Amino acid sequence: MKKQFFQDEFNKIEVPESDVLKAIQTGVKRANTGTITPKRKTRMIALSSVAAATIVLSSSFLSPTLSKALADVPVVGTFYGNFNDLIGRNLELQTLITEINETSSNKNVDVTITSAYYDGAVIGVTFKVKGNVKAEEDGRVSGMYEIFDGDGAISDSRELTYMEVSEDGYTGHIQLHYPKTSLPEETTFPLEFKRIGEKEGSWRFDVPITQLAYETINVGQESTNIEADVSLQIDSIIAGNASTSIDYTATLPSEGKHDQIRLEVYDDQGEQLHLLSDGIDLETSKEGNRMIVKGRSIIPEALQGKTEYLDIQPKVAIQEPKQFAQLNTETPVNLASARQNLAVNIEDILVEDNSVTVDFQVNNGEKGNWDTMFFHDFAKNDVLLVKETEKEINQKPLKHSVTALDKEALRFRSTFELPNNFTLEDYVLSVNMNSLSMNIPAPLEKVRVTLE
């Protein structure tokens, strides 16, 4: 392991400078609680952004009058200033956060929902807690909540949240993705806190949310990987005020039900955009022997005006079934993936009294962007000698060592130590290409989506 590699990787970690600064300041402030005077800056920001709000509101709300719209989306203070929620903060700057004041009381603890936003497919809520709650050593309070009644079909429907100290109690925030394909304009979503600090109880809300004006760009562009038997259609782009969602439909063969769809998104400068969340499964259905997966990936910023188009590079990490070779098989034997360009070519198997030696080549010597070490690890961990009867379950394989015969050509030699009762027929060579495919997802065709 080379030190330089680690340091390079370390230095590549992107530092969100203003957020780190904020984190330091919040930490310092927490330590000083009680000595800090309430913030004054808030109001000034709020007032100066009324003009901006007016423009946004007048262009996005058609029927309500401006005053009504302003009442719906009032200019509020810094709900998100202390929270690490890029979308929330950005919307707050645009004064697009709706103030809410709904309280639920239980066991002498009051929980109040203070604000909410609903931008594209992303929902955010802030709340405060008052009452006798036990904080942890560091001064914060934790809580457990459920959304949509903890529906198991919805990912992250039960979560843990930490609240920060505020002037008169604690404040917290929750961010979630609307878990369904269609996004209702106006809805309520069930939110229930089940524990605050150490108190178990029920603080239940139906949080009213109104979707901010957004634009749907219908795309309908398809991308395929014929060998992998996977096609993906970019259905639409939901361009929100501070978020951009990419909705797609992937069609996979039934054996690919555990395949992972991954999107890489680049702007018109070729810069990769960070995803808030990739591959959220919205709906999965089966049609004949095909799996249809409707999914969504979210970028935590508005992109219209910032880039003319998005280059989307879909990839699929294919779930590879294990492959086996008998020890008395005639060599060479090529164990190749049926759906992508991955293979292990068994060149030679030599059975001796106390050992079995297997020579093999990985991926026909094609390394791609990977280091030899990666393939060496694969050779060590995923080319194993196992009992025929236990080949599908992960049992301890026979002890073995691996040496590289030709690093550049990815040729390796594994020598397995044989147990006393070894018989040739009882053992098979097991090759699991999953770790290769999870790390080297197969690309589909690139799709360019124009945002204008």
Add this chain to the structure above:
Amino acid sequence: MSEQKLVLEAKAGNKASLEQLLILHSDQLYRTAYVYVGNREDALDVVQETAYRAILSIKKLRNEQYFLTWLTRILIHCAYDLLKKKKREIPIEKMIEQTLDKREGNIELLDLVEALNKLKEHYRTSIILFYFQDQPIREIAKIMDIPENTVKTYLRRGKDQLKKMLGGVEYDEKTIFPRRV
């Protein structure tokens, strides 16, 4: 103002100086936290917590020469506390899902972070300090409060385990196929 002077002032109770010092080292603090927890949100929480604890315990810093050593030690404790808390309160499957969830950016690094997460606490810390932060063994021994030779042993063992894990899935590991990345 020189760093040492800032440290002296901070020790004397000047919170603004300590804040300035934290900001001075903020990149390293964030990156180290990131290597421990693997995602932006948690890394920011760790930084916040470190700042909080640093303010409360600056008086305990004995030798101002070792400010960064002391600060790094706090950061590591915070990172472990956060990881432990997550482990205690969230079922493990969920945690894996969450970490994968928040994957962003450099996949190779994240594979590394994931592998690091599987290492024993002291192996992981010695690897992070030695390889990522480029700290000398002497310094690591001080941060971890262990003899230098023990650091070397931890490094060797941690490195061996890491090598085994990187790129390959352990044979006895429960196979997980989260679709979310």
